[in-house]
Amino acid sequence: MxxxxxxxxxxxxxxxxxxxxxxxxxxxxxxxxxxxxxxxxxxxxxxxxxxxxxxxxxxxxxxxxxxxxxxxxxxxxxxxxxxxxxxxxxxxxxxxxxxxxxxxxxxxxxxxxxxxxxxxxxxxxxxxxxxxxxxxxxxxxxxxxxxxxxxxxxxxxxxxxxxxxxxxxxxxxxxxxxxxxxxxxxxxxxxxxxxxxxxxxxxxxxxxxxxxxxxxxxxxxxxxxxxxxxxxxxxxxxxxxxxxxxxxxVGPLVKPEEYAGAKRHECLAWLDGQPKASVVFLCFGSLGRFSAKQTKQIAAGLETSGQRFLWAVRRPPGDEHQLPDDDLDALFPEGFLQRTRDRGRVVMSWAPQREVLAHGAVGGS
The missing domain is CATH 3.40.50.2000 (Glycogen Phosphorylase B;)
Structure with a gap:
């Protein structure tokens, strides 16, 4: 095509x-x-x-x-x-x-x-x-x-x-x-x-x-x-x-805007409501796939830290077609998303890295 x-x-x-x-x-x-x-x-x-x-x-x-x-x-x-x-x-x-x-x-x-x-x-x-x-x-x-x-x-x-x-x-x-x-x-x-x-x-x-x-x-x-x-x-x-x-x-090659079209990614709106330099951005790239056990360990560490976070998560290898997109709880420790909802945000697979890193609420990655 x-x-x-x-x-x-x-x-x-x-x-x-x-x-x-x-x-x-x-x-x-x-x-x-x-x-x-x-x-x-x-x-x-x-x-x-x-x-x-x-x-x-x-x-x-x-x-x-x-x-x-x-x-x-x-x-x-x-x-x-x-x-x-x-x-x-x-x-x-x-x-x-x-x-x-x-x-x-x-x-x-x-x-x-x-x-x-x-x-x-x-x-x-x-x-x-x-x-x-x-x-x-x-x-x-x-x-x-x-x-x-x-x-x-x-x-x-x-x-x-x-x-x-x-x-x-x-x-x-x-x-x-x-x-x-x-x-x-x-x-x-x-x-x-x-x-x-x-x-x-x-x-x-x-x-x-x-x-x-x-x-x-x-x-x-x-x-x-x-x-x-x-x-x-x-x-x-x-x-x-x-x-x-x-x-x-020939680089670095930096795209001028996101490819998701005119619509702004929802995670940026969430960042707008966070204090300056308060959020840690976790993004491991296309190959950043962790086992289910490792994903739960990262989640546990984030929760224990008390740190505000934005996390771009890729499903563990082999799980892409076993869980529906809206069943995020199955990827994390029980209740993790509920307990961290006031200070954390999880997005699946991809986040607009350039815009996220340029946002004033992000203090580290």
Whole structure:
């Protein structure tokens, strides 16, 4: 399905396709901002998304994104299912990678018909690199995070070769990566902790794919991260002799307004009634999913603290379709919402982070 916002153009512009995972606002919002930046340079942009058949919330968010970005076109690939070779019980991150891989045949068909001048892929859509190569389309990666995360990803195969242990087993042993401060091994991202996990394998593959791309576009600027930038451009993050991809810093990309449309998010109205700098904002991003036990522990800690709070909560993994949206009490300790109603607010899945952090009632996050 294609949402065509662009008006008729008698002088066709070169088309750039940006490919991003559905159901992840933290990735789709900067993707749209990158698209707007390219449009401002005289290019035509279509954002292509892919996801699984159960991404209802992602579809709702996409509708708002389309309405708020009239200069962009959007195309949704058909819903995909996990490939048969994917083992059960893989992490959320691994599922996002694999749903994108499952959508590659439909992406190939779309690219053949669209004939873009360039393809830009989110790192979760890394399996699409070979589609771009097959069709002769220059393909770039887009990192929505930071330059340091690019440096670490490029260096991960080197770390992998230096030890036979998992990060989880190394515990507090410091991991050294060019351009980054030392990191305790067990503080690495959960998807990387187990050496033989499906998700760690996918991130190792991503490192190689980055090196084979035309370059990495990153949502940051060199002056913010000079050490990580210097490490990458000096080829310190890759094996000797392996190509280092060009680095293109285009951020930070900040959207001017919320994509929920003209309607102001209800949590902002609640913040209007709170004292200045009195509210703690808890928001853990698209991947910030905690188990049911951990969610209850966070809730208990908030209640015990007596602190005013605004909490953007994502359902525990596997619970998305087991609880109705209005049954929030089942996620928290019994009576939590009632006892904290005068000083706390819970919103499900997503909150307008920029507006929340700019609000005078928020004192920390």
């Amino acid at each position: 294609t949402f065509q916002n662009n008006s008729h153009d008698d002088n066709p512009r070169k088309l750039v396709v940006i490919y991003a995972p559905l159901g992840m606002p933290g990735h789709l919002i900067p993707t749209a901002e990158l698209g707007n930046l390219l449009v401002a340079q005289g290019l035509q942009v279509t954002v292509v998304t892919a996801g699984d058949a159960d991404q209802g919330a992602g579809g709702s968010f996409l509708a708002g994104l389309v309405a708020a970005n009239p200069s962009l076109s959007f195309h949704c690939l058909p819903a995909a299912t996990l490939p048969s070779d994917v083992p059960a019980g893989i992490s959320f991150e691994a599922k996002v990678f694999e749903f994108a891989r499952a959508s590659n045949p439909d992406l190939r068909d779309f690219l053949r018909s669209a004939s873009p001048a360039a393809l830009v892929i989110d790192f979760f859509c890394s399996s699409a690199l070979h589609i771009g190569t097959e069709l002769g389309i220059p393909t770039y990666f887009f990192y929505i995070t930071c330059i340091a995360s690019v440096a670490l990803c490029l260096y991960q195969p080197v770390i992998h070769e230096q030890t036979t242990l998992s990060f989880r087993d190394l515990g507090a042993v410091l991991v050294h990566s060019p351009g980054l401060p030392p990191i305790p091994a067990d503080h690495m991202a959960a998807a990387l902790l187990d050496r033989d996990s499906w998700s760690n394998k996918l991130f190792l593959d991503l490192s190689e794919q980055l090196c084979n791309s035309q370059g990495v576009i990153v949502n940051s600027c060199r002056s913010l991260e000079p050490r990580a930038t210097a490490a990458i451009v000096s080829s310190l993050c890759t094996f000797p002799g392996r190509r280092t991809p060009p680095l293109y810093c």
